[in-house]
Amino acid sequence: MTAVLAGIGGWLPPATVTNADLTDRLGVTDDWIVKRTGIRQRHVVEKGTSTADLAVEAGARALKSAATDAVDAVVLATTTPDHPMPATAPSVASRLGLGRAAAFDVNAVCAGFVYGLASGASLISGGLAERVLVIGADVFSSVLRPDDPTTVPLFGDGAGAVVLRSGSPDEPGALAGFDLGSDGAAADLILVPGGGSRQRGGGGRADADDMYFTMQGRQVFTAAVHHMAESSRAILARLGRTPDDVDRFVAHQANARILRAVATRLGIPEDRVVMNIDRVANTSAASIPLAICDAVTDGSLRPGHFVLLTAFGGGLVWGSTALTWPAVTPV
16 A cells, blocks of 8 residues: 555744844844744743643644544654653554554654654555555754754744545555665754763763754755755656646755756746745654645646655754645545
């Protein structure tokens, strides 16, 4: 059996932070942020709201979109779990009333949703599940140093989810295979240094700054463009397709300049590139489903469109998949 996308939903916390809200604190201008990132605002959680809270909201909407209240497994892609231990997915499954469904987390940072799709699709093709809820959710504001002008403007909080069901490979919504890869030699390009066994086992106390997200922006830009373009080419070649066949290109919403650079390398016209980063910023594992929700809602993504998905994240990891968009309405 093949995994078929049967429902989709998204959730953004109500509070927004505009670029103007950041200028005094970070010493940067709205124009500076827009030119470098394409971002104009982002959504952030209120105090006390966790990743599980966002995941439950998005998951409930995806289940409603799929007209189902039962799945066999929940896969939660996140880099900001509620706790280092246990995984957050079992709590999300319980709060959604999904009984004893299998539930686990996937940490592939900003490529988490594609890795989550691959995990869910494997459960279905392996006969372990008929339906899987795949959620990408992150409260990235919780790992950003509040006065860091290089990271705070880039990220927002949010969650997006899809329901996968078993089906046939020739029907709309069928996930047409995956390309996945990694390069752990470059792990330090995207990193939260503290909090894990390496730091805790070192015998010393972690510096407060070690608990915050760090990124080497210039190297990450180059790596993201290269790996998303190469991964996209790989999955298209495997399917006997070319970039000319792509009706809509949905890449991880990392940075508007990165999105345009990847599309240019692939030869995909900008009017086929789905982009909502200006309104939500980089929402990490949630970015692809949230971008899809917006594109379907505004009518730019329609049933029958051949859609290419690709993502890149810390690890370094990357991945791509493709599908023909089904008649599915986001909630």
